[in-house]
Amino acid sequence: MPETTAPRDAVPSGTAPAPARATTTVQGAVPAIEFQGVVKRFGDNTVLDGLDFSVAKGDRVTLIGPSGSGKTTILRLLMTLEEADGGIILVDGDPYTHEIRGGKRVEVPEKRRRAVRRRVGMVFQQFNLFPNMSVLENIIEAPMHVLGLARAQATVRAEELLDQVGLADKRDARCTQLSGGQQQRVAIARALAMDPEILLLDEVTSALDPEIVADVLGVLREVAETTDITMLIVTHEMQFARDVSNRVLMFDHGRIVEEADPETMFTSPTHERTQEFLRAVLGD
Amino acid sequence: MNDVWSWQRAAEALPPILEGFRITLLATVVGTAIAAVLGLLVALVRRSRSRWVTAPVGLAVEFVRSTPLLVQLVFVYLMLPSVPALVVGCVVLGVHYATYMSEVYRAGIDAVPRGQWEAAKALDLPRTRVWRAVVLPQAIRKTLPGLGNYAISMFKETPYLFAISVVEMFTAAQQFGGRTFVYTEALTMVGLLFLLASYPTSLLVRRLENRLA
Ligand SMILES: Nc1ncnc2c1ncn2[C@@H]1O[C@H](COP(=O)(O)OP(=O)(O)O)[C@@H](O)[C@H]1O
Ligand SMILES: [Mg+2]
Numbered sequence: 088m089p090e091t092t093a094p095r096d097a098v099p100s101g102t103a104p105a106p107a108r109a110t111t112t113v114q115g116a117v118p119a120i121e122f123q124g125v126v127k128r129f130g131d132n133t134v135l136d137g138l139d140f141s142v143a144k145g146d147r148v149t150l151i152g153p154s155g156s157g158k159t160t161i162l163r164l165l166m167t168l169e170e171a172d173g174g175i176i177l178v179d180g181d182p183y184t185h186e187i188r189g190g191k192r193v194e195v196p197e198k199r200r201r202a203v204r205r206r207v208g209m210v211f212q213q214f215n216l217f218p219n220m221s222v223l224e225n226i227i228e229a230p231m232h233v234l235g236l237a238r239a240q241a242t243v244r245a246e247e248l249l250d251q252v253g254l255a256d257k258r259d260a261r262c263t264q265l266s267g268g269q270q271q272r273v274a275i276a277r278a279l280a281m282d283p284e285i286l287l288l289d290e291v292t293s294a295l296d297p298e299i300v301a302d303v304l305g306v307l308r309e310v311a312e313t314t315d316i317t318m319l320i321v322t323h324e325m326q327f328a329r330d331v332s333n334r335v336l337m338f339d340h341g342r343i344v345e346e347a348d349p350e351t352m353f354t355s356p357t358h359e360r361t362q363e364f365l366r367a368v369l370g371d
Numbered sequence: 372m373n374d375v376w377s378w379q380r381a382a383e384a385l386p387p388i389l390e391g392f393r394i395t396l397l398a399t400v401v402g403t404a405i406a407a408v409l410g411l412l413v414a415l416v417r418r419s420r421s422r423w424v425t426a427p428v429g430l431a432v433e434f435v436r437s438t439p440l441l442v443q444l445v446f447v448y449l450m451l452p453s454v455p456a457l458v459v460g461c462v463v464l465g466v467h468y469a470t471y472m473s474e475v476y477r478a479g480i481d482a483v484p485r486g487q488w489e490a491a492k493a494l495d496l497p498r499t500r501v502w503r504a505v506v507l508p509q510a511i512r513k514t515l516p517g518l519g520n521y522a523i524s525m526f527k528e529t530p531y532l533f534a535i536s537v538v539e540m541f542t543a544a545q546q547f548g549g550r551t552f553v554y555t556e557a558l559t560m561v562g563l564l565f566l567l568a569s570y571p572t573s574l575l576v577r578r579l580e581n582r583l584a
Contacts, residue, residue: 166493205495215490219508228504229494281494 117180119144119285119317120165126173127160127341134160135341137174142334144179144284147311147318149328149349152338153364158321160341162287165319166209167200178203178285205233208283212290214270216262216277222249223258226277233281241280248276252306268299272306279310285317286310292324300324307331323368329353337361381556384547388560391543396568398461398539399526405465406525407518410472414480415502417473436470441531443467448535460532468525475517479510512583519576523569540564 118141127135134157142148150158163169164176167184175192176183183203185192195203216225226248227241236244249255252272254265262270271291278286288307292300304327311318311331322328328335328349335352337345337360345358356362416428435443440463448459483506491501530541538546544561548554 166489168489168492201495204492207493209493211486211490211493213486215484215486217487217490217505217509219505219512228500229496232497232500232504233495277494 116143118142118177119146119179120319121177121180122161122174123177124174125164125171125176127157127164127169128172133341135171138341138343140336140343142317142319144317145315146334147320147332149320149322149332149335150338151322151325151328151335151352151364151368152344153367156338157341158338159289162209162289162319162321165207165285165287167204178206205281206284207287208278208281208285209287209289210271210274210278210291212293214267214274214294216270216274218261218263220262221258222254222260222262222265222273225262225273226280229277230280245276245280248279249273251309252276253302266299267295268302271295271303275303275306275310283316285319288318288320288322290321290323292322325353325365325369337364339364376555377553380551380553381560383551384544384557384560387543387547388540388557388564391538391540391561392564394457394532394537395526395529395539395541398457398464398529398532398537399522401461402464402468402525403518403522405462406468406472406521409465409469410518411476413469413473414476417477418480432470432473435467440464440467440528441534444531444535456532456535456537460529460535460537464525464528468521471521472514472518475514475521476510478517479512479514480506482513483509515583516576516580519572519579523573523576526569526572527565 121141122138125135125138126133138157138161150161152158160169164171165178165183170184173192175185175187181199181203182195184195184200186195187193217228220228223242223245226245227236227238230236230241230244231238246255246258249258252275254269254272254276257265257269257273262273265273271294275291291307292303295303304324307327308331310316318331320328320332332349335347335349336343337352337356337358339360345352345356345361347356352361353365356365413428413432417425417432419425443466444460444463447463448456451459487505487509488501491505496505529539532539533542533545536542540561544554544557547557
């Protein structure tokens with residue numbers, strides 16, 4: 088149900104002073120992602136209650152926080168797997184699912200949503216590879232049928248990516264024959280094959296055996312080092328968050344309770360909730 | 372006519388029965404093809420978000436499923452006198468079983484994990500590709516045993532075509548019995564032919580079931 092009245096903070100950029108953001112962006116640059124007063128409810132459970140934050144282009148932002156604090160919901164909103172009940176989300180300054188027109192919050196037509204969605208890629212905790220396709224077919228499906236690449240072209244790129252994730256020899260394997268870690272690396276290659284500007288990673292190592300977590304994180308480290316993709320990462324791997332991200336947001340009950348660079352966040356968090364949470368996660 | 376079983380009579384009955392068997396198989400294959408395609412269409416249409424689409428289709432499905440096949444056959448046959456009986460038979464069998472097969476498809480589609488839809492959306496795949504390349508291949512794999520079982524049921528219900536004077540296997544045997552006043556050989560052979568055809572098929576379906584499980 089779209090709301091008829093715009094939430095307090097959902098103002099079109101430029102027409103009113105922007106509300107205080109949880110983050111600072113480079114002066115004048117359009118952020119890659121911007122949440123303005125985003126509200127999300129499941130039934131009468133209000134998960135996000137007017138969330139504001141933005142992510143600059145090329146940022147690697149890690150979301151941390153206790154289970155149920157809304158981290159997954161934020162990523163799913165960015166993939167349009169969920170629909171916000173209020174507020175607006177901008178990608179590169181473009182309204183994504185809703186926009187303010189004539190003071191009213193209205194839905195963005197599907198065609199424009201798709202144009203925005205195309206810039207966003209996601210890797211899931213449960214991999215979600217297509218089991219009826221080979222590894223290669225998984226990777227070339229979208230480049231062929233969304234970007235319109237020829238099979239040969241898409242295959243060349245897919246082979247490069249498979250090489251990059253260390254699975255060149257699994258090209259023709261069925262995904263069901265691969266280990267979890269291998270499947271997740273294919274899923275990363277599949278997302279990268281679409282050349283996303285924004286990559287969403289939701290606990291991508293949580294379903295994996297501890298000994299193969301490092302392989303997957305290694306691949307992601309390389310992606311972070313060799314591309315300028317904006318990354319939004321939900322993870323419990325604090326070392327990885329420290330290595331890869333330049334900002335960490337601590338969530339609790341759908342709010343950002345603390346925001347800092349990883350060094351500060353992990354060594355001297357100021358907020359009590361953050362300290363508690365990190366103590367629990369780091370296990371001491 | 373005091374002998375219980377005459378091999379000579381059996382030999383005489385065989386050619387018309389085999390001809391009938393051909394018609395039985397034909398009706399089953401064509402009927403199954405119609406049911407499989409129409410059933411899928413019904414399953415897809417019933418997923419529409421518009422009540423104006425789902426309600427009438429749902430009503431039609433309910434109607435077809437809760438009236439007897441025999442009544443449907445005779446009714447359509449009498450309503451459309453210019454259409455050959457065999458065509459009426461195949462279509463009515465197909466439509467009747469489509470309502471059952473649509474449920475099998477629905478279950479198969481529902482069994483495709485939500486993560487598959489979400490991955491497809493995250494890749495921004497167009498609707499047609501989501502269905503053709505992702506959902507249906509996975510769903511149909513799971514439906515094959517169910518569809519096979521309904522095909523076997525349909526095969527065993529072809530004797531109803533008797534009512535609209537299609538000379539399938541059972542009717543052929545009846546006619547032979549009527550001519551000779553002895554039904555034993557002809558009906559026994561019909562029973563055996565049904566068994567011979569449906570038993571191995573059901574074994575095959577069961578093996579498929581196990582392999583795909
Ligand atoms: N599909 C859903 N239906 C109902 N409640 C949901 C759904 N998805 C998430 N929630 C609720 O939203 C809240 C935030 O969930 P989530 O975003 O998954 O948190 P996190 O990823 O931080 O653990 C939780 O209270 C959860 O129960
Ligand atoms: Mg989560």
